[in-house]
Amino acid sequence: MNPLSQAILSGLMMGSVYALLATGLVVVFHTSQIVNIAHGEGYAIGGIVTAVVAGRDLPLWVALGAGIVAAAAFSLMLERFLLRPRREWPINSLILITLAVAFFVRGALNVAVGTDPMSFPRLFVGPPIRIAGGVLPLQGLGLIAIGLSAAFAIPIFLAGTRLGRQLRATAENPDAAELMGVNVDFARGLSFAIAGACSALGALLLVPLVSVDFQTGLGMTMRGFIAAALAGMSPFLAIGCGLFLGLAEALVTTYWGALAKDPVVFLTLIAIALWQSRHIRFGGSLRA
Amino acid sequence: MKRSRILALILAVLAIASPYANLLAGWTPPLATAVCFDTLALLGLNLIFGVGGMLAFGQAAFMALPAYGAGILDNLGVPFAFDLAAGIFGTIALAWLMARVFVRLPGVFFAVGTLGFGYVIEGITRAFPAITGGASGLAFARGRQIDGEVWYGIAVIALVCGIAVYARLVRGGFWRRLRTVCHDELAAAVVGIDVAHVKALVFTIGCSFAAIAGILHAYYVGVVIPEDAGIDRSLEQVGMVMVGGQGYLLGPLLGTAFIQWLSIVTGYAQQYELLIYGTAFLAAVLFARQGIAGWLLRLWRTLAGWLDGPPAKAPPSLRATITANESTERHGDCLKVSHVTKMFGGLRALDDVSFVVGFGEIFAVVGPNGAGKSTLFNIVSGIEQASAGDLHLAGRDLAPLPIEKRASLIGRSFQVARLVPDLTALENVMVRLDQIDPTLDEAERAAVALEQLEGFGLGQLAGRPVRDLPLGQRKLIDLTRAAVGDPPLVLLDEPAVGLTEDELAHLAQVMNQLRARGSAVIIVEHNIEFVASIAERGIVLDHGQTIALGRTVDILRDPRVHEAYYGALA
Numbered sequence: 001m002n003p004l005s006q007a008i009l010s011g012l013m014m015g016s017v018y019a020l021l022a023t024g025l026v027v028v029f030h031t032s033q034i035v036n037i038a039h040g041e042g043y044a045i046g047g048i049v050t051a052v053v054a055g056r057d058l059p060l061w062v063a064l065g066a067g068i069v070a071a072a073a074f075s076l077m078l079e080r081f082l083l084r085p086r087r088e089w090p091i092n093s094l095i096l097i098t099l100a101v102a103f104f105v106r107g108a109l110n111v112a113v114g115t116d117p118m119s120f121p122r123l124f125v126g127p128p129i130r131i132a133g134g135v136l137p138l139q140g141l142g143l144i145a146i147g148l149s150a151a152f153a154i155p156i157f158l159a160g161t162r163l164g165r166q167l168r169a170t171a172e173n174p175d176a177a178e179l180m181g182v183n184v185d186f187a188r189g190l191s192f193a194i195a196g197a198c199s200a201l202g203a204l205l206l207v208p209l210v211s212v213d214f215q216t217g218l219g220m221t222m223r224g225f226i227a228a229a230l231a232g233m234s235p236f237l238a239i240g241c242g243l244f245l246g247l248a249e250a251l252v253t254t255y256w257g258a259l260a261k262d263p264v265v266f267l268t269l270i271a272i273a274l275w276q277s278r279h280i281r282f283g284g285s286l287r288a
Numbered sequence: 289m290k291r292s293r294i295l296a297l298i299l300a301v302l303a304i305a306s307p308y309a310n311l312l313a314g315w316t317p318p319l320a321t322a323v324c325f326d327t328l329a330l331l332g333l334n335l336i337f338g339v340g341g342m343l344a345f346g347q348a349a350f351m352a353l354p355a356y357g358a359g360i361l362d363n364l365g366v367p368f369a370f371d372l373a374a375g376i377f378g379t380i381a382l383a384w385l386m387a388r389v390f391v392r393l394p395g396v397f398f399a400v401g402t403l404g405f406g407y408v409i410e411g412i413t414r415a416f417p418a419i420t421g422g423a424s425g426l427a428f429a430r431g432r433q434i435d436g437e438v439w440y441g442i443a444v445i446a447l448v449c450g451i452a453v454y455a456r457l458v459r460g461g462f463w464r465r466l467r468t469v470c471h472d473e474l475a476a477a478v479v480g481i482d483v484a485h486v487k488a489l490v491f492t493i494g495c496s497f498a499a500i501a502g503i504l505h506a507y508y509v510g511v512v513i514p515e516d517a518g519i520d521r522s523l524e525q526v527g528m529v530m531v532g533g534q535g536y537l538l539g540p541l542l543g544t545a546f547i548q549w550l551s552i553v554t555g556y557a558q559q560y561e562l563l564i565y566g567t568a569f570l571a572a573v574l575f576a577r578q579g580i581a582g583w584l585l586r587l588w589r590t591l592a593g594w595l596d597g598p599p600a601k602a603p604p605s606l607r608a609t610i611t612a613n614e615s616t617e618r619h620g621d622c623l624k625v626s627h628v629t630k631m632f633g634g635l636r637a638l639d640d641v642s643f644v645v646g647f648g649e650i651f652a653v654v655g656p657n658g659a660g661k662s663t664l665f666n667i668v669s670g671i672e673q674a675s676a677g678d679l680h681l682a683g684r685d686l687a688p689l690p691i692e693k694r695a696s697l698i699g700r701s702f703q704v705a706r707l708v709p710d711l712t713a714l715e716n717v718m719v720r721l722d723q724i725d726p727t728l729d730e731a732e733r734a735a736v737a738l739e740q741l742e743g744f745g746l747g748q749l750a751g752r753p754v755r756d757l758p759l760g761q762r763k764l765i766d767l768t769r770a771a772v773g774d775p776p777l778v779l780l781d782e783p784a785v786g787l788t789e790d791e792l793a794h795l796a797q798v799m800n801q802l803r804a805r806g807s808a809v810i811i812v813e814h815n816i817e818f819v820a821s822i823a824e825r826g827i828v829l830d831h832g833q834t835i836a837l838g839r840t841v842d843i844l845r846d847p848r849v850h851e852a853y854y855g856a857l858a
Contacts, residue, residue: 035399082574092343095343095399096343096573097570097573099526099573100527100566100570100573103523103527103565103566104563104566104567104569104570105566106562106566107560107561107562107563107564107565107566107567108566110559110562110563111559115559218520222400222403222407225400226400229397229400257415259411259414260411262407262408262410262411263408263411263412263415265407266404266405266407266408266411269400269404270401270404270405
């Protein structure tokens with residue numbers, strides 16, 4: 001077995017999930033200016049709901065559907081019932097709300113399903129594929145293919161469709177968009193629902209390989225955010241940065257050990273944040 | 289001594305004695321000791337996050353770090369006192385270093401940067417088990433030699449000292465500065481606050497609280513584990529400050545005591561702990577933004593009012609003479625703008641603009657939207673740098689001076705008043721004095737600011753929080769702030785917009801006062817009648833070009849001005 005090929009293959013797998021998470025975060029950020037710290041909870045909810053439903057001897061596709069719907073509904077409800085009524089609040093307070101929701105969901109999942117890791121059967125069953133001395137399960141191949149297609153579909157949707165352009169108009173200038181007849185509330189709700197569905201999709205494809213538990217969410221938010229920040233909040237770049245992050249993690253794990261993963265990843269994040277802000281003299285906007 | 293003071297003292301003594309009284313199930317001396325140490329750390333977080341408004345999501349790392357530092361040195365056989373000092377001061381130095389770098393990050397990047405720091409520290413403590421003890425942590429045998437009662441005594445003394453230091457810090461000029469930075473960094477810089485320095489200072493002070501508390505906590509518990517540095521702990525701390533009431537002196541104490549007691553009485557039910565905590569946090573964020581402390585404070589104010597009777601009338605303010613900027617001579621040329629050009633990418637926002645404004649003169653900058661008027665103001669006040677050209681104020685080159693250093697020379701108001709809503713009108717004006725005249729003491733500052741407000745006919749508003757005032761009055765207060773301390777140059781950005789007839793007459797009066805004192809006044813204004821009535825000379829800009837310069841009556845008659853300004857109407 002070739003450790004380098006193996007690291008690249010698993011890096012691509014994780015990277016596709018990070019790309020999905022990052023694009024969801026970016027879409028929400030653009031329509032609402034909020035960095036949704038509860039974003040990764042969509043991943044946890046999607047994965048856990050699927051695992052619970054699949055455990056009831058229901059067909060797998062029902063379980064997968066339930067997972068996606070649950071995560072999208074969670075994300076939509078967060079926007080509709082907690083954030084929308086408080087649109088006039090400062091952004092920092094809204095970010096704190098998403099943080100509190102992340103904690104709440106974690107607590108609720110802990111009570112609902114306990115602390116054990118959960119999983120469910122793979123969607124793609126078959127002999128693993130061997131590439132250049134590395135092994136990729138068929139599920140992993142499906143994950144990369146579906147994950148990346150979905151991640152790419154989002155920027156294409158934003159750029160190419162009427163609805164997508166409305167989302168972007170909302171992002172650029174909500175007041176102007178509203179005057180031009182864009183339903184800003186609908187656009188925001190839609191972006192949250194899309195983001196929730198995206199993170200659940202990542203969970204449905206990845207959880208059969210690595211399992212999920214009640215506290216997976218925050219880590220996923222962080223990974224998605226790193227990729228999104230690295231991309232400067234651009235949806236197309238976020239995909240590349242998600243893949244890059246996955247590869248970097250896999251390579252660090254392979255050559256320096258799993259314990260080095262978090263420090264290395266977050267030192268990278270700090271470096272990125274500093275690089276992104278090199279022209280900023282202080283936090284606020286500089287135009288009078 | 290006021291009766292309410294005596295009552296407060298009695299309550300404090302009762303609170304300190306309460307763990308031994310068996311009043312409340314679960315409220316025991318060991319819990320109270322832990323609460324005291326955590327509160328000490330949270331005082332720092334309250335300073336950074338509650339008062340300063342910075343989203344610091346990695347404070348637990350600053351508690352665990354000094355403990356690890358001291359523990360590792362102890363294991364190496366280094367003398368104990370040195371371990372403690374190295375742990376605490378090393379952490380403070382690191383915090384200062386991080387602060388210098390991190391304060392430039394806008395809100396959420398700062399949050400994620402500090403969060404990332406938490407991850408890094410937790411990861412490192414796990415990654416080197418030979419030094420840090422890995423997952424089982426680092427043990428501190430020394431702490432166990434001390435009795436529980438003694439520990440509680442240490443904890444109470446540490447907390448009381450911490451609260452005293454905090455209360456001493458968060459008042460007067462430092463409080464005003466922090467609130468201004470928290471609310472509006474740009475306005476803060478324009479009134480003369482070195483924003484990056486203040487933020488770095490607050491972050492470092494906050495982390496010092498965490499470092500001292502962290503080391504005490506570690507020796508008390510006898511062990512420090514990687515989770516102590518982790519982001520879960522950090523985010524819990526943010527939640528406790530929110531629940532207790534962010535920005536309130538007693539917020540950290542109430543939040544910590546409530547949440548920790550709650551998890552004890554729910555039987556340390558590992559399974560429910562997170563949910564209870566999450567629910568409390570969410571409820572506080574959504575519905576009780578003032579937290580427990582805010583709610584208790586309202587109750588206390590009623591009680592104190594009832595105990596003490598109506599507050600005594602404030603003593604008449606002592607008169608201080610305004611210390612004008614004597615060093616600059618008040619005649620001749622004040623501002624000299626020579627060949628200033630500003631490019632935004634390919635767009636020429638200002639193209640070779642030159643003019644001179646004398647002391648004791650009101651000068652108008654006129655032009656349609658997008659003419660470059662705001663850019664000109666931003667360059668003069670230092671918010672933006674000119675691409676080419678020079679600026680001289682009373683013969684002094686402005687280029688090397690950053691925004692905050694220009695405050696003593698230039699006062700500036702904004703199109704929409706940028707005041708801090710939760711400070712009073714007087715405090716908003718004092719913020720500028722804090723910066724430009726550090727020789728004044730608190731009473732003198734208040735007196736000068738009040739005199740300025742009274743001089744502008746706003747004296748009756750001095751004690752009112754700005755959030756209660758209508759927009760027109762806010763603009764006049766913003767203008768007062770720009771003029772306080774008698775800067776040689778005052779920039780007024782559309783001062784007449786949104787003012788009523790009366791306020792407009794008032795504005796003219798105020799501007800004439802400024803002129804009489806010898807200041808040069810530049811106004812950007814669309815209200816042509818007002819401009820014509822008050823300014824002697826002016827400049828007309830269109831698309832960054834100077835299309836007329838000279839006496840107001842002449843330039844407003846210029847046909848090119850009519851064409852540029854009224855466009856289709858002409």
